[in-house]
Amino acid sequence: MTSLRKNNLIFIFCACAMLFSNVAAATELNIYSHRQPFLIDPFLKAFTEKTGIKTNVLYSTKGLAQRLKAEGENSPADVILTVDIGRLYIYQDLGLLSQVQSDILQSNIPAHLRSTDNTWFGLSKRARIVVTSKGRVAVGDIKNIEDLADPKWEGRICVRPGSHVYNRALMASMIASHGAEAAEQWAEGLVANLARRPQGNDRAQVKAVYEGQCDVAIINNYYFGKLKYSEDENQRQWAQALHLVFPNQGADERGAHVNISGGGIAKHSKNKEAAQALLEFLTEPVAQQLYGAINFEYPVNPNVPASDELQSWGAFKEDKLPILKIAQLSREAQKIIDRVGW
C-alpha cells in the first residue's frame, strides 16, 4: 500500500469519526426542544451561569418524540422541553420519560399542572382569551367562551383553524366541562359565526380585528404582549384597538382555559442529575420571572407573582381542570373539529 493511499485511509477514517461522533462530554446537557432557540436561550444562559453546565439544543416543531423513540437507549437526549400539554402527553404515552423525585418540583408546581406519575412538569402558563374591538363591541358583551356560539355574533368572529393545538386544547376543555354533545353544538355555533374561513395564526386574527374584518377573536394572551411591544409600529396599533376579555370569570364559572409549556427528563438520559437541576431551575423565581419578561407567560410557581405587565392586564381566575385531561380528550376534540369543519 502506498503512503498516499494510507494517508487517504487515515483521512477517511478521521472524517468518518467526525461524522459519526455526537457524543457530548459528561457535563453537557442535551435538550430536545419544541420551543424556538431564541425563546429558550436566555433561560439556558442563566442556567449555565449558575451551574457551569453547558447545554446543547435541538429544536424541531414536530417528530422529536419519534426521534427519541427510534434512538432508544442510544439517544443523547437528556431533557425535553415543549409547549402544549398535548405534545408532552405524547412523550408520556410512548413511555419516553423517566420519573423524577424532586421536592422542589413538587412544591413549585401546583398538582393540576404536572403528571401524577412525576414524568412531566408544567413550567409556565398561557391563557386562551377573547379579544374584542374597542369601538365596535361594548365591554361586558362577552363574558364566557360559550357566548361565542350566540347567533348575535354571526359574521363577526375570527379564529385560526380548529386543528391547531391551541384550539384543539380549548375544544377539549369544552368537552371536559360540558360533555361531547354540548361541546359539538358550541363548536357548530362558533363556526356559523365566523367572519371568514379559519386561517392564519393568532397574530393574524388581531390584525383582522384591527382592520375591521371581524369584531371578536380568540388568541393566546402572550400575543397581546408581543404586539403591544412590537418593534413594528403597525403591530402596536393593532394591540391598541383591542379590549381583553378573560372568559368565564363569574363566581360560579370555571375560569379561563390555560395551557402549559413544560418539560421532562428522557428515560435513557445519561445525565439525570443535571437534567433534574435544569427542570428545578426553570421553576425557581429567576426563571419563572423570565417567562413573563421574555414571552408574556404566567409563572406556574404560586410563590412567584406575574410580571407587572401581565398584572396590568388584570387578574384572572384559571380553569383548575387537571391539565392531563386536555391531552386525553384531544382526539375527541379533533373529531369534533373535523365534523364541524372548524
Next chain:
Amino acid sequence: MLLALRRSFDIWSASVFILAVAIFCPILSLIYLSFGDSEGLWTHLLESVLARYVSTTVALMLGVSCLTLLFGVTTAWIVAAYQFRFSKLLDMVILLPIACPAYLVAYAYTDFFEYAGPVQGALRDMMGWKTARDYYFPEIRSLGGAIFVLSSVLYPYVYLLSRTAFRQIPASFYEVAAISNRNVFWNICLPLARPAIVAGLALVCMEVVSDFGTVEFFSLETLTLGIFNVWIGMNNITAAAQISTFTFIFIILLLLTEMYSRSRKRFNDTSRKQTVAKPKIVTGFKAVLLYVVCLTPVIFGFVTPAAILLWNVVKSADMAAFLAVADVLKNSLFISTLGAGLIMGSAILVASAAKFNGGRIIQVVGNLSATGYAFPGTMLAIGVLVFLGFVDRGINAVSWGFGNLHLSGTILALLFAYLVRFQAVGYGAVASGLTKIPPNLISCSRSLGMTSHSTMRRITIPLIRNSIIAGGVLVFVDIMKELPMTLLLRPFDFETLATYSYQFAHDELMDQASLPALMIVVVGLIPVVFLNKLLRAYD
C-alpha cells in the same frame, strides 16, 4: 476473460442493488409503521374529512400541473427555439424562482396581498372603501392562491428538464417537419421531450403532494395537512402513516400509468447526423412579446417575493443579524454541496444500472428508490429515524457496545435523509438524459472489452453531462431550501438557513426571518447562474 467480465458486472450490479434498497428502506419503514393499529380512526375520517382532503389535494395538483406546464414548457420552448437580444441571460433568469422556498413566498405574498396588506390598503385609500364588504378582492389564502404560489416557484423543474430536451432535438427532425408541412413544436418537439417534461412534472406533483408549509399557512385541507391532524391531533402515527402510504401509492400509480403509456415508444436518436437545430433569430415587437411571456412567471416567483424579503431586511436588519446569518450560511453551503455530490453520484449509478446492466429487479428497485419525494418531509424523516434506529441497534449488537457509535443525529444521517428524499430529483434528471443514449452504444462498448466502470466514465457520463449538471443544480437548491427533515434529523445546535429562518417565521416574526430567507434565495442563485453557464457551453 468472459468470467472476469461476468464477475465485475455482478459485483457492480449487486452494490447498486444494495444502494437502491438502502434508499428505499426508510420508505419501507413508513409502510411498516402503517401496519399498526389505527384505532378505528378511518371510520371517522371517511365520515368527516377524507373527501375534503382528497378533493383539495387533487384540485391543487391539477391546478399546479396545468400552470407549471404553461409556464415551464412555454418558456423552455421560447429559449430553445428562438434567439433574441439577451436571450442567454433570460435563460438563466427564468430559473431564478427555483431558489425561493414555497412557504416563504407564501408568507411574503400574504403580507402583501391580504386585507391588511399594502395592496388592498392602497386600493381602499384610493377608492374610499371602508370595510371588506365594500369590494371584492381575491383571497390569497385560498386554493387559487396556493396554486399560484406553488406554480410560481415550481415551474423551473419543468423548464430546466424540457429545455435541455428541446435543445437536443436534431435539425433533421425540423427539416422533416418543414417538408411534411407540420408544426414542429406540436408534432416533433413536444412528443420527443415528453420523458423530460414528465420527469419535471412528476417532481412538481410530488412536491405539491408533500408540501406542508404552504398548505398549512393557507389552511388548505389537503391530505398532508390531514396526516398531521391525525398524527399530532389524535396521537396516532399509524393512521398518519397509512394516509401517507395511500397518497404515495396514488402518486406511484399515476407515474406508472404515464410510464406504461410511453413504454412502447423510443426517444433515443439513432441517426448518424447529430447537428442540433439553430434557434430562429427574432427581433422587434416579436422579441418584446417573448420577453413578456418569459418574464411573467419570473416576476411572480422571484422578483416580487424577493423584493418583499429585501424590503423587510432593509427596514429591520442590523450588523449583528448579518454576522449570525453568516455563520449559519457556512453550514448550509457545506451540507448542500456534499448532498448534491452524493445524490448525483448515486443517481448516475442506479439510473444507468437500471437502464443498461441489470435485469428487471434492478429497474424496479431503482425506480422505487426515486420515490421518496412523494412523502411529506417530516413523515419521511420518521421513516429515516426508524430505519437508522434499526441500523444503530445492529451496529451496537455486533460491536459489543464499542463506544456509543450511532448514526442518528449525525451529519451522515442528514445526508442519508437527503439522499432518500432527493434521489428522485437526481434520478429523474439522469434517467431522462439516458433515454437519449441508444442501448447499442453501451453494448458496443462492453463487447469491445470495456468494463462497466470505464463505460460509465468514458461513454455514459460525458453523454449525459448536461442532465447531470441540471440535476445537480436542482438538488443543491432543494437541500438549501429543505426544512422539515433538516429540522428533525440535524445534530445539536446545527442550523441551516432554512431552520434558522423558520424559528422566526414560525412565530410570525417576518422581519427577523427575512434575512436568512433572502440568503437562501441569493445563495441558491449562485449555482443556478454558474452551472447554467456551464450548461450552455456544452449545448
